[in-house]
Amino acid sequence: MTNQVQLLGISNAIVDILAHVDDDFLNEVGAPRGSMTLIDEQRAHEIYDKMGPATEMSGGSVANTIAGFANLGGSAAYIGRVSADQLGEIFVHDMRALGVDVRTSPAANGLPTARCHVLISEDGQRTMQTYLGACTELSTADITEQTVGTPKVVLLEGYIWDIPEGPALAKRAMQIARQNNLTVALSLSDSYCVERHQSAFFEAVKDGVDIVFADEDEIIALLKKQSFDEVLPALSDFDNLFVLTRSQQGSVIVQNDNTIYQEAIKVDKVVDTTGAGDAYTAAFLYGWTADQPLAECARLGTWCATQVIQQLGGRVEKDILYDYRKA
Amino acid sequence: MTNQVQLLGISNAIVDILAHVDDDFLNEVGAPRGSMTLIDEQRAHEIYDKMGPATEMSGGSVANTIAGFANLGGSAAYIGRVSADQLGEIFVHDMRALGVDVRTSPAANGLPTARCHVLISEDGQRTMQTYLGACTELSTADITEQTVGTPKVVLLEGYIWDIPEGPALAKRAMQIARQNNLTVALSLSDSYCVERHQSAFFEAVKDGVDIVFADEDEIIALLKKQSFDEVLPALSDFDNLFVLTRSQQGSVIVQNDNTIYQEAIKVDKVVDTTGAGDAYTAAFLYGWTADQPLAECARLGTWCATQVIQQLGGRVEKDILYDYRKA
Numbered sequence: 001m002t003n004q005v006q007l008l009g010i011s012n013a014i015v016d017i018l019a020h021v022d023d024d025f026l027n028e029v030g031a032p033r034g035s036m037t038l039i040d041e042q043r044a045h046e047i048y049d050k051m052g053p054a055t056e057m058s059g060g061s062v063a064n065t066i067a068g069f070a071n072l073g074g075s076a077a078y079i080g081r082v083s084a085d086q087l088g089e090i091f092v093h094d095m096r097a098l099g100v101d102v103r104t105s106p107a108a109n110g111l112p113t114a115r116c117h118v119l120i121s122e123d124g125q126r127t128m129q130t131y132l133g134a135c136t137e138l139s140t141a142d143i144t145e146q147t148v149g150t151p152k153v154v155l156l157e158g159y160i161w162d163i164p165e166g167p168a169l170a171k172r173a174m175q176i177a178r179q180n181n182l183t184v185a186l187s188l189s190d191s192y193c194v195e196r197h198q199s200a201f202f203e204a205v206k207d208g209v210d211i212v213f214a215d216e217d218e219i220i221a222l223l224k225k226q227s228f229d230e231v232l233p234a235l236s237d238f239d240n241l242f243v244l245t246r247s248q249q250g251s252v253i254v255q256n257d258n259t260i261y262q263e264a265i266k267v268d269k270v271v272d273t274t275g276a277g278d279a280y281t282a283a284f285l286y287g288w289t290a291d292q293p294l295a296e297c298a299r300l301g302t303w304c305a306t307q308v309i310q311q312l313g314g315r316v317e318k319d320i321l322y323d324y325r326k327a
Numbered sequence: 328m329t330n331q332v333q334l335l336g337i338s339n340a341i342v343d344i345l346a347h348v349d350d351d352f353l354n355e356v357g358a359p360r361g362s363m364t365l366i367d368e369q370r371a372h373e374i375y376d377k378m379g380p381a382t383e384m385s386g387g388s389v390a391n392t393i394a395g396f397a398n399l400g401g402s403a404a405y406i407g408r409v410s411a412d413q414l415g416e417i418f419v420h421d422m423r424a425l426g427v428d429v430r431t432s433p434a435a436n437g438l439p440t441a442r443c444h445v446l447i448s449e450d451g452q453r454t455m456q457t458y459l460g461a462c463t464e465l466s467t468a469d470i471t472e473q474t475v476g477t478p479k480v481v482l483l484e485g486y487i488w489d490i491p492e493g494p495a496l497a498k499r500a501m502q503i504a505r506q507n508n509l510t511v512a513l514s515l516s517d518s519y520c521v522e523r524h525q526s527a528f529f530e531a532v533k534d535g536v537d538i539v540f541a542d543e544d545e546i547i548a549l550l551k552k553q554s555f556d557e558v559l560p561a562l563s564d565f566d567n568l569f570v571l572t573r574s575q576q577g578s579v580i581v582q583n584d585n586t587i588y589q590e591a592i593k594v595d596k597v598v599d600t601t602g603a604g605d606a607y608t609a610a611f612l613y614g615w616t617a618d619q620p621l622a623e624c625a626r627l628g629t630w631c632a633t634q635v636i637q638q639l640g641g642r643v644e645k646d647i648l649y650d651y652r653k654a
Binding site for chain 1: 346347375376378379380381382383384385394412413414417420421424425439440639640642644
């Protein structure tokens with residue numbers, strides 16, 4: 001019997017290797033500032049060899065969201081593939097330690113657990129070089145009535161479309177969700193990812209996805225627009241709930257003709273932008289699954305994103321909701 | 328040909344697993360606050376299963392010192408055993424990334440790389456539960472004229488006496504040092520470690536060790552005194568250079584009838600005391616190998632220790648010497 005949870009995440013299960021770099025380093029390894037690049041194992045070794053001393057933490061976009069959601073007090077489950085190696089053990093531990101029901105067993109054979117080299121610039125901007133490893137072995141067989149269960153929300157990430165069976169397993173998850181009347185949310189990951197899979201994402205948003213989480217660049221790429229100004233008018237063609245984050249310009253929540261603007265919170269020093277969007281999504285969904293008004297969901301999301309950019313890594317450890325209630 | 332370096336460290340090579348805990352957790356797992364306990368693999372799994380989400384970073388006492396020394400710009404080498412697993416790869420990477428000449432190859436077989444569960448309390452105090460794993464396989468065969476070379480200082484840690492061949496390999500290192508007229512330094516690790524090996528440490532300090540790094544509890548345990556007040560008069564019987572750190576009460580440098588007092592630097596918020604002593608030792612030796620006066624070595628040590636307690640983990644990443652010169 002599958003545990004009943006509010007939120008299920010399906011995503012690439014990744015351990016982050018975080019280190020500070022300067023722009024010379026980014027130039028040397030040919031990594032565009034702020035980008036996420038998929039790399040093979042040999043390139044992963046090359047990058048790592050060049051990097052300074054690092055810190056390791058569990059990461060992954062929707063995996064961060066699931067961890068954040070559980071940390072806020074929500075009940076969550078997770079589907080994502082790691083190998084039965086030390087990094088895989090770390091990833092699964094960090095999920096289970098938050099009470100997350102991990103529904104995919106570490107693979108005894110195959111590729112090693114995925115790692116993302118997170119190169120953090122002085123201003124907190126993060127550039128990512130990701131080796132997907134064991135993630136690429138996630139398959140449609142992992143997505144069943146049993147493993148999906150009946151959560152209130154099934155959350156997918158755009159990056160899932162980057163793995164061989166990703167499009168098929170995402171479709172399977174959406175089918176199971178529809179049969180059981182579950183809400184499907186999609187986090188668009190990054191604008192390059194949207195460009196790689198624009199038509200698949202567009203089709204999913206038109207049919208299967210209920211809530212879309214995106215930043216400016218991602219929603220512009222999805223709708224093939226030139227600027228964010230063209231985005232808002234175009235959204236009236238959709239029935240989805242759009243949650244659009246705009247960094248210092250706050251966020252905008254749009255559903256049909258209902259539009260809510262949420263201001264950003266000013267921060268003295270951005271340490272590391274890793275996980276800002278993921279934390280926003282976690283807290284937004286925490287509010288949403290607790291039937292909070294959209295404006296309150298947006299406030300919660302903003303609060304959590306603000307916490308995560310003031311620390312190293314993509315997951316907030318402390319009791320942020322306690323601080324939120326105090327504030 | 329062995330690279331010529333200023334400082335060689337011989338110690339337990341450990342990856343830290345850091346997480347915040349409350350006192351209830353320490354009681355539940357039976358870990359005395361502030362202690363370091365050696366645990367077996369089964370116990371390591373039990374502790375880890377109970378811990379919250381964690382961060383992983385290279386650690387180990389003298390290993391931290393070696394990393395700190397290299398980070399300050401000193402040339403350093405390192406002897407310590409890891410396994411050829413992912414944590415071992417992380418440990419060696421973090422050393423090499425600082426330019427440290429790692430002179431022990433990861434073991435293809437045997438026990439996994441050591442890990443230390445660092446349980447951090449709200450006030451920054453750290454309690455450690457250490458599984459030594461591959462460290463226990465370091466042997467006298469690893470200590471040769473070739474691997475030791477002719478550094479200015481050979482730095483040992485008390486913890487080395489906890490591994491099966493530790494006493495023998497420490498003796499071997501001291502013999503090679505004497506033959507080549509090298510300075511031997513010993514960091515006493517912790518007071519329980521001193522109690523475990525008091526007579527061996529006392530004998531080494533009387534014959535073989537030139538510089539002793541200790542905190543209050545460690546030097547009290549070494550000299551079998553009741554309080555620190557009894558320590559200073561007793562040191563006149565020794566020819567060693569004693570570097571004694573006293574937390575908020577600063578540090579005291581003693582050699583024969585020369586005594587230097589160095590005040591502590593006030594800190595608003597202690598984040599994590601992990602590595603304070605190690606950082607002090609690194610910077611002190613950085614000054615010492617550069618022929619700085621003892622008072623300047625103590626100032627440098629104090630500065631670096633102050634940096635490391637204001638962050639998570641036992642190693643400072645940024646250019647602390649630059650900040651020191653500015654201050």
